[in-house]
Amino acid sequence: MSIKRLTALLVAGLGMGLGLGAQEPLTVERAIRRAWTDQAGLRAGQALVEGRQAEAESARALRLPSFTLNAQGMRTNEPMMAFGMKLNQARIGAADFNPLVLNHPDPIGAYGGSAVVQQPLYAGGRITAARRAGEFMAEAEQASQEHRKQETARAVVEAYFGIQVAEQALAWVDDTRAWVQGMEDFVGARVAQGLMLESELQRLKAVHAQVDAQKAEVLRQVHTARSGLGLLTGGGPVEGPLATALDVQEATTPGAPVRRADLVSADLQARAATEGAKAASGNLLPSVGLELGAGTLHHSWSDKGNWSWAAVGLSWKVFSGPDRAKANAARAQANAAKEMLSFKQQQADHEVRAAKEAVAAAQARCAAAKESLLAAETSKRLREARHREGLTPLTDVLDAEAALQGARNLLLQSLYDLRTNRAALDLATGAPIEGVHP
Structure with a gap:
C-alpha cells in the first residue's frame, strides 16, 4: 500500500x-x-x-460588620438574676430593696432580645x-x-x-x-x-x-x-x-x-502561602473593634426596659506559644x-x-x-x-x-x-x- x-x-x-x-x-x-x-x-x-x-x-x-440578633425568655427566682431582670425591665421600686425580698424573691419571668453590630477596625493585618x-x-x-x-x-x-x-x-x-x-x-x-x-x-x-x-x-x-x-x-x-x-x-x-x-x-x-504567613503573624498583633448594641427586656408588652451601648475595644495577645509556633510553621510553608x-x-x-x-x-x-x-x-x-x-x-x-x-x-x-x-x-x-x- x-x-x-x-x-x-x-x-x-x-x-x-x-x-x-x-x-x-x-x-x-x-x-x-x-x-x-x-x-x-x-x-x-x-x-x-x-x-x-x-x-x-x-x-x-471578614472585613464586613457582623449583625447578631438575640431573643430570650426565662423565669427564675435566683436572687441576683431576679433583681437584674427587674432592673432591666425598669421596674425596680423601694420594696425591692427589702432584704427579705432580695434574699428570697418570688419567681419572675421576662422575655426580650438584643441586636449587636460588631465591626473590626484593625486586626494586625x-x-x-x-x-x-x-x-x-x-x-x-x-x-x-x-x-x-x-x-x-x-x-x-x-x-x-x-x-x-x-x-x-x-x-x-x-x-x-x-x-x-x-x-x-x-x-x-x-x-x-x-x-x-x-x-x-x-x-x-x-x-x-x-x-x-x-x-x-x-x-x-x-x-x-x-x-x-x-x-x-x-x-x-x-x-x-x-x-x-x-x-x-x-x-x-x-x-x-x-x-x-x-x-x-x-x-x-x-503568594497565598506568603499571605498566610502574614495572617498567622497577625495573631500576635493587637486588634481593635467597634461594637454597637441595643437590648430590651419585657415583663409585659408595655412594661419593659430598653438600653443601648457603644464600645471600642483593644485586644492584644502579648504572648501565645501556639500562635507563635503557627506563625513559624506558616513561614516555613x-x-x-x-x-x-x-x-x-x-x-x-x-x-x-x-x-x-x-x-x-x-x-x-x-x-x-x-x-x-x-x-x-x-x-x-x-x-x-x-x-x-x-x-x-x-x-x-x-x-x-x-x-x-x-x-x-x-x-x-x-x-x-x-x-x-x-x-x-x-x-x-x-x-x-x-x-x-x-
Whole structure:
C-alpha cells in the first residue's frame, strides 16, 4: 500500500469495515471539547474551583460588620438574676430593696432580645492577608483546572490517534490476509500441477493462521482504544469514523509565548502561602473593634426596659506559644512553596527541551519510515513476480512480506509518535494542544 493511499485512508476516517455506522465524523477538536465538558474528573476539578472561590468570598467578608440578633425568655427566682431582670425591665421600686425580698424573691419571668453590630477596625493585618490568600488560592485552583484540561487534551490526542493507528493496522492486516489467500490459491494450483512442493502450501497456511491471530489482537487494540477515548470524553466507547488525519506535514504555527498553567498555579500558591504567613503573624498583633448594641427586656408588652451601648475595644495577645509556633510553621510553608515553584520551573524547562528533541527525532523517523516503506513495497513486488516465474523461493517472498509489515508498523508508530510528541511539546510550553483553546 502506498503512502498516498495511507493518507487518503486516514483523512477519510478509518475503520469503516467494523460496521460503525454512518455517524458524523469526530474531529480531534470536538473530542477534546467533549472531554472538557463531559468528563466527570474535570467536572470534579471545576467543583474544586468553585469551592476555592467560595472560600475566597468568605475571606473577603471578614472585613464586613457582623449583625447578631438575640431573643430570650426565662423565669427564675435566683436572687441576683431576679433583681437584674427587674432592673432591666425598669421596674425596680423601694420594696425591692427589702432584704427579705432580695434574699428570697418570688419567681419572675421576662422575655426580650438584643441586636449587636460588631465591626473590626484593625486586626494586625490578618483580615487583609487572609483575603489575599483566599483570592490567590482561588486563582491557583483555576489555573490548576486549566492545566488539568490541557493534560486531558494530550491524553485525548494519544487515544484519538491511537484508534487511527490501530484501525490502519487492521486495514493492513486485512490486506496481508487477502494477499496470503491469493498466494495460497496460486501455490495450491501449482502444487496440484506438480510444479511446487506441498511444503510451500503448508507454510502459507501457517502464515495464514498467524495473520488471523494478528487480526484478533489488532481488533482488541481497536476496541480498547475506542473505549479509552470514550472514558476520556465522558461516555461509552466512541463510535463512528474519525475525521482528523494522523499524518500532518507541518506543525501548527506557534502563537505568542504563554506561561504554563501549572506554573501559574504554583506561583499563586506561593503568594497565598506568603499571605498566610502574614495572617498567622497577625495573631500576635493587637486588634481593635467597634461594637454597637441595643437590648430590651419585657415583663409585659408595655412594661419593659430598653438600653443601648457603644464600645471600642483593644485586644492584644502579648504572648501565645501556639500562635507563635503557627506563625513559624506558616513561614516555613511559604518558603516551601517558593522552592517548589523554583523546582517546577526547572522541571518545565527540562520538559520543553525533551519534548523538542522528541519531536525532532520523530520527524527523522517518519522520513526514514516512508523511504523504508517504498523500498519494502518495491522489493515485495519484484520478489513476488520472480516467484511466480519460478525464479525465487517462497521464503524470499515471505521475507519481503514480513519486511513490508515491519515498514508499515514503523511508519504508523513514527506518525503516532510525531503527533503525540507535538502535543507533549504544546503541553510543555503552555501552548493550546492541537490549537484548541479552552
